[in-house]
Amino acid sequence: MADTSMLVRHPLEARRTQLTELSAELDGVALELETPVAAVDLRLDPADPGPAAVADVAGGPLPAQPDTWTELVAGQALRLGPDEWLLTSTAARPEDWEFGLDEAAAEFGGTAVDVSAQRTTVRVRGASARRLLASGCAIDLRPASFPRGRCAQTLLGQAGVLLVAHGVDTRGDDDLQLFVRPSFAGYVVDWLVDAAQEFRRPT
């Protein structure tokens, strides 16, 4: 089969430069498009031993708590619901990622489906990242209630998003990841660009 991995582009590739240029003019906010990853939607009985068996194939433990995520060897495992996870991989090809996980899940009555094209990712970094997102998101984004390791499916503006909290780095810069459906991605980036205007460096 022909290698199609070279053809994967971010749906908003045309706006990458705009975001880079805008970020340079902002104080404490940087917007960036993330490289697309392989993603699989896993449906599985959360009772033992299914999750542990799939974790072996995924390369890391599946998060046990609601609205949390864990790091895999080359990707993320995000808990979407009582019996649903999103597993991403930066290393595997989508079809291989799906095949391996589905094989492991099937043994316990679960399924894994390739959803790599279902969501695209925007990264929001900087000391004011949470303040920017909080202006259009109802959940409590303060670091104490939304620390590293938390994720949440919610609304940003009018669009459904999956918000993921990464760590605050040594410079105090925050790091959040935003999964969004490609058809809503343009809207979400428009919204972010608009909301970011108030973080412009004074000239």
Added chain:
Amino acid sequence: MQLIACPWCGQREEIEFSYGGQAAVAYPADPASLSDEQWARFVFFRDNPKGPFAERWVHSAGCRRWFGAVRDTRTYEFLSVGPLSATTARPSVLPEATP
């Protein structure tokens, strides 16, 4: 606007949820034997109490799970949330239609 406690996600904004009507409407044991009027009663007729009402809700913008809630229809206050009771489940195998 108020917060609704999803049994899975916790407190979330009301706009993330959708309403699913009255809970615990039992599916007829033998649907084929119902008259049109009885069928219409099952499909369209619902209680409309003034006070606590058992309802179905779905967290559409969050975990996408259905759950049951008891809401006071006078104050819109949610008195409790929990899993859908077994009586609301549609039988997985429907009775075979008689020719």
